Amino acid sequence: MPSKSTEDFFDATGDVDIGLSDTNWSATSPISVNTELRIRIKDCHRILTTTFGHSDYKGKQKGIIEAAVAGRDVFVLAPTGMGKSLCFQIPAAADKSGMTLVISPLLALMENQTDGLRRKGVPVASLSSETPANEKQEIHRALMSGQPDFRLLYITPERLASPEFVKLLRIVYRARGLNRLVIDEAHCISEWGHDFRIDYRRIGMFREKFPDVPVMALTATATSSVLNDIIRSLRMSDHDLFIHPFNRSNLFYEVRYASSSDELTKMAEICDYICGLHRKRGKVSCGIIYCRTKNTCNSMSGYLRCKGLSARPYHRGVTPGTLAKTLKEWSTPGGSENGGIDVVVATIAFGLGIDNGDVRYIIHYDIPKSFEGYYQETGRAGRNGAPSKCILYYSRDDLSQVQRWVADSLRDRVQTAEDFQCSGPSQRSVSSLEKLALYAENTDICRHISICRYFGEDIDERDVKGYCDMMCDVCKYPDKTRKRKEKLGGPLLESRTIQSRPPTNVMMNGTRSNVLNENGKRTIGSTTSINPQPVSSITVKKLKITEYSKPLVTKPHNSAASLLKPFKAPFLKREKSTTEIVAASSSTDMETPPLRWSESKSGSSVSRLEPDSAEERINDGIASSAVPNFMLPDIDIELEEPSSGKVPFTMRHDAVNSIRRTIHRMFMEREELWDRLKNTLNVSARYVILSLHSIWSTNPNRLWVFRSPSAHLIASTATEIEFVSIFCFSSTPEGYQERLKKKIVALGLLKNEQPWKDDIGQESYEDAHEAVEILRRLSRCT
Numbered sequence: 052m053p054s055k056s057t058e059d060f061f062d063a064t065g066d067v068d069i070g071l072s073d074t075n076w077s078a079t080s081p082i083s084v085n086t087e088l089r090i091r092i093k094d095c096h097r098i099l100t101t102t103f104g105h106s107d108y109k110g111k112q113k114g115i116i117e118a119a120v121a122g123r124d125v126f127v128l129a130p131t132g133m134g135k136s137l138c139f140q141i142p143a144a145a146d147k148s149g150m151t152l153v154i155s156p157l158l159a160l161m162e163n164q165t166d167g168l169r170r171k172g173v174p175v176a177s178l179s180s181e182t183p184a185n186e187k188q189e190i191h192r193a194l195m196s197g198q199p200d201f202r203l204l205y206i207t208p209e210r211l212a213s214p215e216f217v218k219l220l221r222i223v224y225r226a227r228g229l230n231r232l233v234i235d236e237a238h239c240i241s242e243w244g245h246d247f248r249i250d251y252r253r254i255g256m257f258r259e260k261f262p263d264v265p266v267m268a269l270t271a272t273a274t275s276s277v278l279n280d281i282i283r284s285l286r287m288s289d290h291d292l293f294i295h296p297f298n299r300s301n302l303f304y305e306v307r308y309a310s311s312s313d314e315l316t317k318m319a320e321i322c323d324y325i326c327g328l329h330r331k332r333g334k335v336s337c338g339i340i341y342c343r344t345k346n347t348c349n350s351m352s353g354y355l356r357c358k359g360l361s362a363r364p365y366h367r368g369v370t371p372g373t374l375a376k377t378l379k380e381w382s383t384p385g386g387s388e389n390g391g392i393d394v395v396v397a398t399i400a401f402g403l404g405i406d407n408g409d410v411r412y413i414i415h416y417d418i419p420k421s422f423e424g425y426y427q428e429t430g431r432a433g434r435n436g437a438p439s440k441c442i443l444y445y446s447r448d449d450l451s452q453v454q455r456w457v458a459d460s461l462r463d464r465v466q467t468a469e470d471f472q473c474s475g476p477s478q479r480s481v482s483s484l485e486k487l488a489l490y491a492e493n494t495d496i497c498r499h500i501s502i503c504r505y506f507g508e509d510i511d512e513r514d515v516k517g518y519c520d521m522m523c524d525v526c527k528y529p530d531k532t533r534k535r536k537e538k539l540g541g542p543l544l545e546s547r548t549i550q551s552r553p554p555t556n557v558m559m560n561g562t563r564s565n566v567l568n569e570n571g572k573r574t575i576g577s578t579t580s581i582n583p584q585p586v587s588s589i590t591v592k593k594l595k596i597t598e599y600s601k602p603l604v605t606k607p608h609n610s611a612a613s614l615l616k617p618f619k620a621p622f623l624k625r626e627k628s629t630t631e632i633v634a635a636s637s638s639t640d641m642e643t644p645p646l647r648w649s650e651s652k653s654g655s656s657v658s659r660l661e662p663d664s665a666e667e668r669i670n671d672g673i674a675s676s677a678v679p680n681f682m683l684p685d686i687d688i689e690l691e692e693p694s695s696g697k698v699p700f701t702m703r704h705d706a707v708n709s710i711r712r713t714i715h716r717m718f719m720e721r722e723e724l725w726d727r728l729k730n731t732l733n734v735s736a737r738y739v740i741l742s743l744h745s746i747w748s749t750n751p752n753r754l755w756v757f758r759s760p761s762a763h764l765i766a767s768t769a770t771e772i773e774f775v776s777i778f779c780f781s782s783t784p785e786g787y788q789e790r791l792k793k794k795i796v797a798l799g800l801l802k803n804e805q806p807w808k809d810d811i812g813q814e815s816y817e818d819a820h821e822a823v824e825i826l827r828r829l830s831r832c833t
């Protein structure tokens with residue numbers, strides 16, 4: 052079979068276009084379907100079900116495994132969490148003799164995988180600097196026998212480069228015991244191989260030394276040029292290329308904009324988010340917070356621990372023993388409820404390959420250094436398919452810092468390359484960071500689409516639904532997201548036009564690579580492409596560091612602690628002008644200036660919500676005075692069980708806003724009601740008050756910091772009421788509406804004394820009392 056060099060795949064720019072066609076794999080398969088092969092393929096399926104406990108293959112696993120079993124070179128480019136590990140673990144475990152050699156970049160990753168395999172009874176070994184001497188000896192002995200008794204051996208690229216190890220491999224090879232070479236996280240070849248870990252570039256020598264041993268490379272993060280580079284470096288030819296779509300549709304991507312890095316507010320906000328999630332789910336949730344520096348990891352995890360959350364730092368400054376313990380405790384199902392931990396605050400040391408199915412959120416405390424890093428790290432979330440949130444904190448201050456860091460590091464690498472007279476490092480790191488900043492700053496294009504496009508996927512913008520069903524901030528709250536971006540300050544980016552995708556000659560969607568040659572003819576695989584659109588242009592922004600306006604305020608947090616004085620309901624009076632409304636301070640707000648709610652002043656930190664016409668829709672039939680028509684503070688509402696089909700999402704969202712309005716109004720009419728909640732604050736709430744005081748004394752817009760928590764409290768209360776008292780009891784939209792109306796009327800009683808008493812007396816106050824209970828409970832959570 053003629054060699055299919057990667058040049059066939061890509062155009063001169065080295066970029067790839069990806070289309071998918073689930074076509075005639077069996078028709079074009081070079082596998083001779085002989086009995087032996089069939090038996091081995093059957094064995095693989097048996098191992099999938101019995102050893103790994105999965106009922107069926109996921110994505111293109113079947114095709115990949117069949118190609119591997121048939122002895123072909125295979126390249127797998129598939130999203131995080133797709134199940135790439137099984138693509139080589141199953142064929143290795145199915146082999147009756149010999150071993151698969153796995154190159155892995157990180158010791159933690161090796162450990163993670165070998166532990167998992169051992170638990171499943173698969174004979175596996177790993178050789179690293181951490182391997183105890185006696186174990187090393189045993190492995191050496193096994194290799195010298197030519198027929199090791201383990202089916203997989205995990206090593207680092209550095210070990211593969213050692214002549215002693217290659218000698219051992221030769222013995223195994225001659226005894227026909229070297230079944231396959233696997234390069235997991237193969238993008239490291241291109242990312243690190245040029246300078247940082249040059250032994251990655253030497254893996255290609257394997258082909259010369261052991262020419263007929265098949266090679267499999269797998270990665271989740273390779274642009275077309277990286278893919279090209281890897282294939283060339285590994286000297287793969289006549290390989291099967293499996294490309295999956297990159298989209299992770301169960302991940303909700305959100306960017307939180309900040310005008311500056313106000314650490315304390317950010318920490319408080321993250322803490323609130325996690326507390327809120329635990330509360331809403333009624334159980335603890337597992338997550339990761341990524342920080343750039345070890346110090347930030349320590350501060351953030353210390354802060355969370357102070358607040359009663361079970362958090363640990365994970366970075367190279369922590370001893371290996373403690374890191375292993377942290378990983379184990381974090382992987383404990385049920386987290387802190389079962390003696391484990393809930394959140395790891397980590398540097399990138401905790402990334403590649405970490406596989407815990409039930410990770411519900413990933414927070415980037417600061418911007419990662421590359422798009423690939425961002426995608427890999429967010430890829431730790433939702434690996435069991437459940438919806439999960441990925442929040443990226445973005446400020447231009449922070450971006451400038453990383454840009455400097457990346458530029459310095461590039462300069463050092465250039466210097467090293469000059470000193471050693473070798474080829475210079477690629478500029479990819481700079482461009483990747485630039486693209487990540489563009490992604491963060493773009494509030495017009497769906498985040499899912501932006502990510503997939505970065506990795507070269509060809510997407511028709513009209514197909515947004517196919518990629519994102521309200522699973523990013525841009526699609527879910529476009530106006531709000533744009534408004535929030537205003538926090539970034541003055542213009543930093545200048546428009547320019549670039550190609551949204553490169554000229555194409557590889558299509559995705561097949562179980563095999565579908566290659567077009569320079570004449571546009573397919574050389575193998577199927578004959579039709581799914582996405583034959585012409586190259587289109589989109590307008591994106593180019594980074595240019597300029598002066599930008601000073602920070603205003605960072606996003607408020609909703610610590611109920613701030614329900615202490617000064618206590619004001621953070622809503623707007625109906626009668627006030629919509630362009631500029633001044634919320635009057637009470638006489639107790641001694642230190643606080645009046646709060647300005649301004650409609651469109653550039654850089655305003657307080658955004659105004661559009662009058663909610665949806666309110667009218669839902670409140671048909673409710674006494675017109677029941678739901679006041681004023682503007683609500685701009686707060687994200689996250690519904691419990693967001694994907695339920697029984698009541699439309701918009702109806703539920705509108706309902707929460709109706710409830711919020713009603714409660715706000717009650718507090719507006721009887722401000723002294725806040726005093727009733729004050730007593731419920733606990734000790735840690737007071738700690739927050741102290742923290743807030745320090746923000747207050749330095750922040751000219753401090754009033755917002757104090758006032759916003761009550762708005763968040765009301766929003767959380769409304770969300771809970773909607774879910775617990777309305778949604779859970781309704782099976783149809785009609786029933787839901789009926790319940791909502793009754794609830795709204797009942798909430799109107801909140802301004803009376805009775806629902807606030809322990810003995811409510813009349814039954815008619817029951818619903819309002821329930822709301823009081825929720826308010827009290829939530830106000831205790833800081």
Ligand SMILES: Nc1ncnc2c1ncn2[C@@H]1O[C@H](COP(=O)(O)OP(=O)(O)OP(=O)(O)O)[C@@H](O)[C@H]1O
Binds near residue numbers: 129
């Ligand atoms: N056929 C399958 N059916 C169900 N679940 C599967 C299947 N194959 C793999 N999984 C699960 O998918 C999860 C992700 O698998 P794996 O760690 O191999 O992903 P990956 O593609 O290597 O991701 P990453 O690139 O992020 O490391 C694992 O929890 C695994 O158990």
